[in-house]
Amino acid sequence: MNREEKAKKKVQVAIIGGGIMGTLAARELSRYDLDILLLEKEAEVGWGTTKANSGIVHAGIHEDPGTLKAKYCFPGNQMFPQLCEELDVSFKQNGILVVALSEQEMETVHMYYQRGLERGVPVRLLSREEVLAQEPNLTPDVVGAVFAPEGGSVMPFELAAAAMENAVANGAELMVDSPVLSAWVEGTSKFLETPTHVIEADLVINAAGLFTDEIAAMFGDDYFSINPRKGEEYLFDLDLEGLVTSTVFPVPSGPTSKGILVIPTSEGNLMIGPTSDNVPERADLGTSYEGFDRIFEQTRRLVPSLDARKIVAQFAGLRAASDRGDFIIEFSPTVPGLFHLAGIESPGLTAAPAIAADLPRMLEEQGYKLTPKSDFNPRREGIVRFRLLSREEQDELIRQNPAYGRIVCRCETVTEAEIVDAIKRGARTLDGIKFRARAGAGRCQGGFCQPVIMGLLSRELGIPVEEVTKRGAGTEQIYFAAKELLGKGVS
Ligand SMILES: Cc1cc2nc3c(=O)[nH]c(=O)nc-3n(C[C@H](O)[C@H](O)[C@H](O)COP(=O)(O)OP(=O)(O)OC[C@H]3O[C@@H](n4cnc5c(N)ncnc54)[C@H](O)[C@@H]3O)c2cc1C
Numbered sequence: 210m211n212r213e214e215k216a217k218k219k220v221q222v223a224i225i226g227g228g229i230m231g232t233l234a235a236r237e238l239s240r241y242d243l244d245i246l247l248l249e250k251e252a253e254v255g256w257g258t259t260k261a262n263s264g265i266v267h268a269g270i271h272e273d274p275g276t277l278k279a280k281y282c283f284p285g286n287q288m289f290p291q292l293c294e295e296l297d298v299s300f301k302q303n304g305i306l307v308v309a310l311s312e313q314e315m316e317t318v319h320m321y322y323q324r325g326l327e328r329g330v331p332v333r334l335l336s337r338e339e340v341l342a343q344e345p346n347l348t349p350d351v352v353g354a355v356f357a358p359e360g361g362s363v364m365p366f367e368l369a370a371a372a373m374e375n376a377v378a379n380g381a382e383l384m385v386d387s388p389v390l391s392a393w394v395e396g397t398s399k400f401l402e403t404p405t406h407v408i409e410a411d412l413v414i415n416a417a418g419l420f421t422d423e424i425a426a427m428f429g430d431d432y433f434s435i436n437p438r439k440g441e442e443y444l445f446d447l448d449l450e451g452l453v454t455s456t457v458f459p460v461p462s463g464p465t466s467k468g469i470l471v472i473p474t475s476e477g478n479l480m481i482g483p484t485s486d487n488v489p490e491r492a493d494l495g496t497s498y499e500g501f502d503r504i505f506e507q508t509r510r511l512v513p514s515l516d517a518r519k520i521v522a523q524f525a526g527l528r529a530a531s532d533r534g535d536f537i538i539e540f541s542p543t544v545p546g547l548f549h550l551a552g553i554e555s556p557g558l559t560a561a562p563a564i565a566a567d568l569p570r571m572l573e574e575q576g577y578k579l580t581p582k583s584d585f586n587p588r589r590e591g592i593v594r595f596r597l598l599s600r601e602e603q604d605e606l607i608r609q610n611p612a613y614g615r616i617v618c619r620c621e622t623v624t625e626a627e628i629v630d631a632i633k634r635g636a637r638t639l640d641g642i643k644f645r646a647r648a649g650a651g652r653c654q655g656g657f658c659q660p661v662i663m664g665l666l667s668r669e670l671g672i673p674v675e676e677v678t679k680r681g682a683g684t685e686q687i688y689f690a691a692k693e694l695l696g697k698g699v700s
Contacts, residue, residue, distance in 0.1 A: 216406045220246040220382075223401055223410035225389050225424055227254030229365055229558055230550045231416035232372040233565035239379035241569065241579040246410070247373070247381060248403060250388030252681035253641045255369035257418040259558070260644060261494070261526025263442065263472050263483060264365050265456055267556040268305050268357030269330045270321040271467050277536040281560035281567070283328055288562040289361055296371040297591035298364065301475040304455040305360030306335075306344065308511060309352045314460040322355045332357050346452050346512055360456060362475040365558050366644040367591075374634055375589040379582070383635075386681070389417070392427035399428070399546055412577065414548045414568075419491045419529045421537075421551035428544045433537055433551060437491050437527040440483025441500035444522040446652045449479040449515075457511050467555070469507040471515070476647070481508040481515065483526070496523045521652050528554035538564060540575060548572075592630045592646055596622035617665070618658040620651020628662060632669040639663070640680040659686070 222238060224231045227249035235247045251257075269283030293300035309315040318334070325332030333356045340354045341347060377383055387403040392413070394400070401408045415424045422435040450473075459468040466485035474480055484500045501523070509515055531537050531552025541547040548571075550564065569579050595603060595613055607614040612626035623646050631645040639655065642648050642662055649655030649662065663686060667674040678684045 210405070212402060212407060215402070217409070218246070218406055219409045220244045221410065222246070222412045222414065223248060223399070223408055224414040224416055225401070226257070226415070226417035226420075227251075227369065227373060227383070227385075228257045228259040228416060228418050228553075229255070229369045229372075229561045230418070230553050230564065231414070232369045232376065233561050234414055234416060234550065234568055235376035235381045235383075236372045236379070237565040237568055239376045239381045240581055240585045242582055243579070245376070245381040246408065247376070247383050248387045248389055248401065248408070249383065249385045252385055252637050252678070253370070253635060254373045254383070254385070255366040255644070256640070256680065258526050258529060259369050259418075260366040261442070261524050262365055262440070262555070262558060263470065263480065264363055264474055264558070265305070265470075265472060265556075266300070266302075266361035266363055267559040268325070268332075268360035269328055269559075270307075270325045270332065270355070270357055271461075272556065274324075276534075277538055278556060278560065279328075281536070281563040282556045283330055284566075285556075285560040285563035286330075286359060286361070288566065289363065289559075292562050293363060293368070295587045296368065296375060296589050298368050298371050299475045300361055300363045301473075302359060302361040303473055304356060304358040305458060306340070306354050306356050306455045307458040307460060308340065308347065308354045309460055310348070310350050310510065311352060315353055317460045318353060318355045325355070325357060330357060331359050344453050344455065344457065346514060347457065348511060348513055350510075356455070362456065362473060363558070364475055364644075370635070370645060371589055371591065375587070378589065379585055385635075385637075389424060389427070392424065394428065394544060397546065399544070410546075412546050412548065412572070414550060416550040416553075418553070419527055421529065421549060425541065425547075425549060425551070428541070428547055430541045430544050430547060432542065433549075434532045435529045435552065436532065437488050437493070438530045438554065439486050439488045439493060439525050439527055441496045441504065441525045442480055442482030442523065443496075443501065443504060443520050444474075444524075445479040445481075445516075445519045446521045447477055448519055450477040452479055452514065453512060459507065459511060469504050471508050471512050476650075478521075479515075481505070485528075487530075488527070491527065494525045494527065496525050500525075522650075522654060529557075530554045536560070536564070538567075538571075540571075592627050592634070595624045595627060617661050618648035618651060618655075620653050620657075621647045623648040623658075625665065628665050629669060632666065637666070637670060638678050638680050638684075639666070639686070642666070663687075 272279035537551040615625040
């Protein structure tokens, strides 16, 4: 389709990218009387770096003074309890523990403690005995630690999907499968071209994660660059729940990483990672034997009993590291009405709510008039978690809707009704179901339930089962299974 044939659309605010940054920005701006459109290139929101990270709500003691990371991390941390309550997203305030294994490392622990005190972050210094009383499965070699009880853990994908749902309920519009292919300026308007539309916007918010520099360059605004930095992560099944209760950090060995950690996720699984390696490719999401060995070697120094046989999944995410070594949160110096939310690497998940909450101020300072809506509703109800209910509550739900009585995912006890609800909220793929409802996220990783989920997607979306994908066009499951068989000589 050439540009002239594409549908035309005009909005006040266009947000490019539905990661945690774009979705929370959309939700924040939906408090005001504005016409908001979010464009996401993938089939669902939250599939960029937002779905592939450690899910830690950092405490605010790691970030160097004077950086935007430091400015927004602790305020972001403080917003999580209310944000997750409003959006009905699982969040656990399990605290973070930075552990020293030598007297020399204790110097860094003391530095974090002092930094915490200066920033108003609740922190405590713990002796060896206190650490081991709190976390008995840590190495006996521990010398001491700093504990920040308000650190936490969240499901980042769930949060992005919930924020977008809430933004849409408050009037914002979402277009998925809509990569911005080109962009230009005419007068005071900015134009964005997708495969199907040409969109005119007064204000463009560039929240395209790893691709924010490419979006900026489309407007001729090429004053920063993004360099992908990979982190591999390994997830254990629920058997290891409780091995540690807080997120355990070592003392970092360099400036670009907080170290390799032991992370209790908000769902109870333990996870270890991430590595921190610069890579040339923005699509390089592979894991490696070398990364696996490095992660185990380093995390076993902290928790010696970690058992590699209990790993159920592995993945890698790419941090969008900017050439400034910090977040880039500013209007373009050359294109009026283009605002960058770029270089949002770690602790971007933690900082995102505070950055989004600061957006209205930054826009008003630039002359944008924002009128608050009287009927903004900050609340969203999550998908019912059948597994977590009492027997009585489960019985009552099954009476109301028999689909709650049909368990589809046996590992995580997810019912047909929860999967159908996820589809009604925008899940269109197997990954979308897995991240929203946890069906396929357990020990067998979908080995048993995938065909049933494919059937449900086909039935609810009204598409042939051959068109059901893992994560959007090009990942059709039946086609790939058949191709693999044909490759092995089966016709
Ligand atoms: C391994 C790892 C561990 C991490 N751990 C933590 C942690 O524990 N705590 C923490 O606070 N932070 C952590 N982070 C950082 C955190 O994940 C990021 O800061 C955050 O997810 C960035 O969100 P974003 O919205 O800026 O980017 P993304 O999530 O990448 O979103 C950008 C979106 O833009 C879309 N997009 C791109 N190009 C286009 C286009 N042309 N048109 C339309 N859409 C487009 C993408 O598809 C994507 O959905 C970690 C990062 C990594 C890699």
